[in-house]
Amino acid sequence: xxxxxxxxxxxxxxxxxxxxxxxxxxxxxxxxxxxxxxxxxxxxxxxxxxxxxxxxxxxxxxxxxxxxxxxxxxxxxxxxxxxxxxxxxxxxxxxxxxxxxxxxxxxxxxxxxxxxxxxxxxxxxxxxxxxxxxxxxxxxxxxxxxxxxxxxxxxxxxx
Amino acid sequence: xxxxxxxxxxxxxxxxxxxxxxxxxxxxxxxxxxxxxxxxxxxxxxxxxxxxxxxxxxxxxxxxxxxxxxxxxxxxxxxxxxxxxxxxxxxxxxxxxxxxxxxxxxxxxxxxxxxxxxxxxxxxxxxxxxxxxxxxxxxxxxxxxxxxxxxxxxxxxxxxxxxxxxxxxxxxxxxxxxxxxxxxxxxxxxxxxxxxxxxxxxxxxxxxxxxxxxxxxxxxxxxxxxxxxxxxxxxxxxxxxxxxxxxxxxxxxxxxxxxxxxxxxxxxxxxxxxxxxxxxxxxxxxxxxxxxxxxxxxxxxxxxxxxxxxxxxxxxxxxxxxxxxxxxxxxxxxxxxxxxxxxxxxxxxxxxxxxxxxxxxxxxxxxxxxxxxxxxxxxxxxxxxxxxxxxxxxxxxxxxxxxxxxxxxxxxxxxxxxxxxx
Numbered sequence: 001x002x003x004x005x006x007x008x009x010x011x012x013x014x015x016x017x018x019x020x021x022x023x024x025x026x027x028x029x030x031x032x033x034x035x036x037x038x039x040x041x042x043x044x045x046x047x048x049x050x051x052x053x054x055x056x057x058x059x060x061x062x063x064x065x066x067x068x069x070x071x072x073x074x075x076x077x078x079x080x081x082x083x084x085x086x087x088x089x090x091x092x093x094x095x096x097x098x099x100x101x102x103x104x105x106x107x108x109x110x111x112x113x114x115x116x117x118x119x120x121x122x123x124x125x126x127x128x129x130x131x132x133x134x135x136x137x138x139x140x141x142x143x144x145x146x147x148x149x150x151x152x153x154x155x156x157x158x159x
Numbered sequence: 160x161x162x163x164x165x166x167x168x169x170x171x172x173x174x175x176x177x178x179x180x181x182x183x184x185x186x187x188x189x190x191x192x193x194x195x196x197x198x199x200x201x202x203x204x205x206x207x208x209x210x211x212x213x214x215x216x217x218x219x220x221x222x223x224x225x226x227x228x229x230x231x232x233x234x235x236x237x238x239x240x241x242x243x244x245x246x247x248x249x250x251x252x253x254x255x256x257x258x259x260x261x262x263x264x265x266x267x268x269x270x271x272x273x274x275x276x277x278x279x280x281x282x283x284x285x286x287x288x289x290x291x292x293x294x295x296x297x298x299x300x301x302x303x304x305x306x307x308x309x310x311x312x313x314x315x316x317x318x319x320x321x322x323x324x325x326x327x328x329x330x331x332x333x334x335x336x337x338x339x340x341x342x343x344x345x346x347x348x349x350x351x352x353x354x355x356x357x358x359x360x361x362x363x364x365x366x367x368x369x370x371x372x373x374x375x376x377x378x379x380x381x382x383x384x385x386x387x388x389x390x391x392x393x394x395x396x397x398x399x400x401x402x403x404x405x406x407x408x409x410x411x412x413x414x415x416x417x418x419x420x421x422x423x424x425x426x427x428x429x430x431x432x433x434x435x436x437x438x439x440x441x442x443x444x445x446x447x448x449x450x451x452x453x454x455x456x457x458x459x460x461x462x463x464x465x466x467x468x469x470x471x472x473x474x475x476x477x478x479x480x481x482x483x484x485x486x487x488x489x490x491x492x493x494x495x496x497x498x499x500x501x502x503x504x505x506x507x508x509x510x511x512x513x514x515x516x517x518x519x520x521x522x523x524x525x526x527x528x529x530x531x532x533x534x535x536x537x538x539x540x541x542x543x544x545x546x547x548x549x550x551x552x553x554x555x556x557x558x559x560x561x562x563x564x565x566x567x568x569x570x571x572x573x574x575x576x577x578x579x580x581x
Contacts, residue, residue, distance in 0.1 A: 011347055011436060015544045023196050024226060024233035026203075038546040058348035058381060062542060063523070066200055066299035087352050087383055088283055092299035103272040129422040142183045142313070152305050153208035 001099070001120065002128075003050035003079040006043060007112035008036075010056035014068040014089065017060065023067055030073035035071040049076035052116050056082065056107055060089025069093045069100075081125060081136070083107040083121040089138055093135055101125065106134035160409025163319040164386050165354040166292040168408050172277040180318035180415070188218070190272055191306035192280030194262055194519075195223040199240040200300035201281055205307055213248045214310035214381035220252040220271060220280075221245050222262040225519045227255075232527035251261065260491025260517040263287035263375060263459035268491055273397050274389045275406025279306050284459045284541065286377045289386035290370035292407065296384050317383045317551060319354040320345070321416040324361025326425035331575045333469070334369030335559035338376040339423065339430040343440030344420060351381035357412060361388060367396045367565065370463040372430060376461045376541050379437040395434045429574060431537070432557035435545050443562050443574045453536040454479075454567040455548075456560050457488025457515075457520045461539035464494050466560040471503040473575055479511040480570030486528045488515045512567070524548045537566040 015038070022034040036043040053072060059082035060068060069092050072080060079099040093100045099120045106125045110116060114129035123136035139147065149155040162170065162177060170178040172186035175573050193201055198221050213219055221241050238255075245253035252271055259265070266272045274292035278285060283297035298312070306312050322341060333387035342349070355377045357370075365373070370387050377385025387393070389407045397405060428442040456462075456470045467489055481483045487507050489495040495517065497506050507514050521528030522540040530536060530549035535556065538548065543555035556572060563574035 013542075013544045015523070015542065015547050018524055019546055020196075024231060024237060026200050026237070038551045052498065058351065061347060061381065062283055062544060064197065064285075064297040064299055064377075066197070066281075066301060070200075084348065084351065086348070086381060087264075088297055088299060088378075091302060095299060095301035095305075140183060152301050153204055153210075153308070156305055156309060157208050157210075 002117040003052045003078055005052050005054050005114045005116050006109055007054045011058045011061055012055045013062035014061055014065050015059055018067040018071040020123035028070050031067050031071035032074035035075045041112055047075050052079045053077050053080045054110050055082050059085050066092045069098050073098045081106050094146055095152040097147055097159045101136035103134050103136040160415050161413035163356055163414045164408050164410040164459045165294055166316055169316055171418045178316045180456045182316040185311050185313050186277050187309050188279055188306050190218055192220045193303045194225050194282050195238050196225045197281035197300045199237045201303035202244045204301050204304040210308040216249045217251045218251050219307055221250055222259050224259050224261050226525050227518055251447055261439040261459045261462055261519055264463055264490035268493055270400030273405050279312055283378045284375050287371055287375040288426045289320030289374035289384050292389035294384055315353045317352055317355045318417045321419045322355055322357045323359040323421045325359050326361055326423040327364045328424040331429050333559045334372035336427050336430040336488055338373045339440050340427055342380045342437050342521050344414035345380055347436055347438045348381040352463055353489040355382045355385040357387045364451050367392055368463045372460055429562050432543055434543050434554040446572045447574055449572040451537050451566055451571055452534040454485040454563050455521050455528055455538040456563050458540040460541040461560050462488055464497055467498050467503055469560045470564040471506045474510040475506045477510055477568045479567045481569050483567055485512040485567040488510045491517055491536055521548055537563045539563050
């Protein structure tokens with residue numbers, strides 16, 4: 001995975017990732033077209049496939065809406081890196097097979113617009129713009145299995 | 160090392176003699192819940208994966224409470240998906256307009272959840288049922304789909320923060336003030352991935368409605384769940400409601416807690432959370448005088464009967480201030496009926512309030528009280544994030560029903576104790 005970084009701060013809540021007024025249409029493309037609009041009107045129109053989102057502490061807090069990771073994924077973002085994730089967002093991302101990486105050092109050091117590459121297998125994050133590299137926390141094996149199966153339901157179906 | 164109350168419930172539902180913080184377990188579910196926003200997504204996932212049967216049509220609850228009575232065509236179409244699914248699978252606990260209430264007030268009221276249960280709900284405020292001594296947590300739609308298909312789900316066993324309550328709350332200090340104060344102390348991620356376990360002699364001083372409010376907002380501290388011990392008040396509450404055998408769990412005396420937070424209830428003031436985070440707390444005295452345009456009294460946090468009574472006691476014989484809109488939403492049809500029987504609807508209407516059928520509506524900026532740029536509300540709801548109740552330049556101040564009602568009368572954030580003296 002390799003792309004340009006969209007950087008946001010701490011406590012990015014699911015109400016700003018996808019405002020409730022757009023939850024009446026759960027089509028992923030429709031959700032993507034409104035993603036982040038309340039704090040960054042340039043995101044939905046400017047994001048390119050493969051881009052990477054970087055947040056601070058407690059990313060994805062608030063509502064349980066799975067529409068939030070779906071909106072980010074459908075917008076083309078290849079993975080989210082944050083200092084920490086709120087627990088329901090964390091579960092939802094794993095459950096839909098969307099890669100997320102917890103790494104406070106990367107969250108702190110990476111700048112908006114940097115080109116970053118990520119190896120989700122090893123958890124190595126490389127900021128190609130600054131030359132720095134970081135090690136994200138690895139997933140427990142059980143969770144790795146769910147992601148590899150492409151989400152919770154596929155995992156359940158195969159069990 | 161002993162187990163916390165939460166760990167004991169999870170161990171029992173995983174069929175294990177003991178569990179430890181950090182263990183990944185698979186637990187049996189007693190209830191799987193969804194609403195009109197999250198259930199259609201869960202149904203899509205369920206059907207796409209090829210499942211054709213639900214694990215138990217008596218253990219699934221679908222409550223169409225968020226955008227109902229439907230606010231627009233797209234919301235109506237979402238409800239059709241849930242309605243068809245409920246009919247096809249014979250879902251016993253299906254609640255539509257006319258029977259539906261706000262889910263987290265409805266399920267305890269109807270005796271669907273009780274002590275010792277393991278509950279997941281595709282709504283973050285599912286943690287509310289911790290007030291009954293249940294393990295109950297919010298999840299997403301895929302988790303709901305997995306729960307509907309298998310009656311099981313995976314959990315990481317949480318560590319815990321013990322919140323030791325002592326003393327007796329003073330006048331106009333309620334469960335809302337306790338939880339806002341706690342979130343102000345530990346922050347919006349202070350309990351991230353953890354249980355909040357309430358304990359101490361102060362628990363007995365809190366009504367069940369106070370406890371529902373406190374457990375409801377555990378998620379606002381990042382918590383996985385917020386749980387209360389089962390006592391006489393719990394038993395009294397479930398007596399004529401909960402038909403299954405309650406399972407009462409207690410934390411071991413040597414249970415391990417990551418942190419102990421002590422709160423002397425007698426020292427608490429009516430508390431508000433200023434925009435745009437629930438942790439941005441002030442005492443009502445510090446915030447008093449701030450101009451407002453709207454008041455909302457309702458939601459899964461504070462739309463219960465005692466909340467209605469507190470609001471009515473302040474609004475009785477008074478008028479909502481000029482230029483302020485006060486919207487009151489009894490959380491369930493039962494509460495609506497009780498408000499009618501006790502004459503509270505008359506009090507509200509005579510004071511100049513609009514009273515609505517049960518809906519989550521304004522809390523999430525859905526409908527029934529969406530704000531324009533530059534407007535500010537005092538609301539008994541649970542979140543004050545940017546744009547939560549409407550325009551990104553509108554503001555929400557979180558407060559108790561007493562503070563909200565007093566503010567409606569004063570036209571600005573107001574201390575209900577001062578208003579009562581006036």
